[in-house]
Amino acid sequence: MFAEDRVLVGVINRKADLRLLLEKRQYRVPVRRMPDGVNADVLAFFISRPVRSRSAIYHYAGLRGVELQRRVDILPSERHHPRANDLYWLCQLDVIRDTQPPIVNGARQTIAFIYTTWDRFADAVTVRDLYVDSPYYVSRVYYALPRRVAL
Numbered sequence: 001m002f003a004e005d006r007v008l009v010g011v012i013n014r015k016a017d018l019r020l021l022l023e024k025r026q027y028r029v030p031v032r033r034m035p036d037g038v039n040a041d042v043l044a045f046f047i048s049r050p051v052r053s054r055s056a057i058y059h060y061a062g063l064r065g066v067e068l069q070r071r072v073d074i075l076p077s078e079r080h081h082p083r084a085n086d087l088y089w090l091c092q093l094d095v096i097r098d099t100q101p102p103i104v105n106g107a108r109q110t111i112a113f114i115y116t117t118w119d120r121f122a123d124a125v126t127v128r129d130l131y132v133d134s135p136y137y138v139s140r141v142y143y144a145l146p147r148r149v150a151l
Helices: 015-024 118-123 127-131 140-144
Strands: 006-012 026-030 042-047 056-070 087-093 097-104 114-117
Touching: 006 015, 006 026, 006 118, 015 026, 042 118, 097 127, 114 118, 114 127, 118 127
Parallel strands: 006 042
Antiparallel strands: 006 114, 026 087, 042 056, 056 087, 056 097
């Protein structure tokens, strides 16, 4: 990994989503939350209390690819879900690695998605550390924003 690699931290708050991650190496992101797509090199996963007794970032993986799918196609057993026909970015992942030690949520702040950089992620002890602004770290604004080429 490189210091400037873009890391997206997502939340897993259902055991079914943790199984999808660990068994199929997939993670889903609602298009309504990220209409411009998933713009990251690495995905990290904050596992919340309904799934584990202590909420923290326990896993991460390199992003291999992204495809657009309906929720019902990703989770066919939930075809009657109210958002069954909503669109999701289905992220295909490299090997799932454990975050050692897990990055804890000491302040117990609410988390949805967090963009950060690899250098911050690698040094983080708590979720709050992902937001650290210091000259030591890569400029998060420059690297976390989508890279677009002007034609």
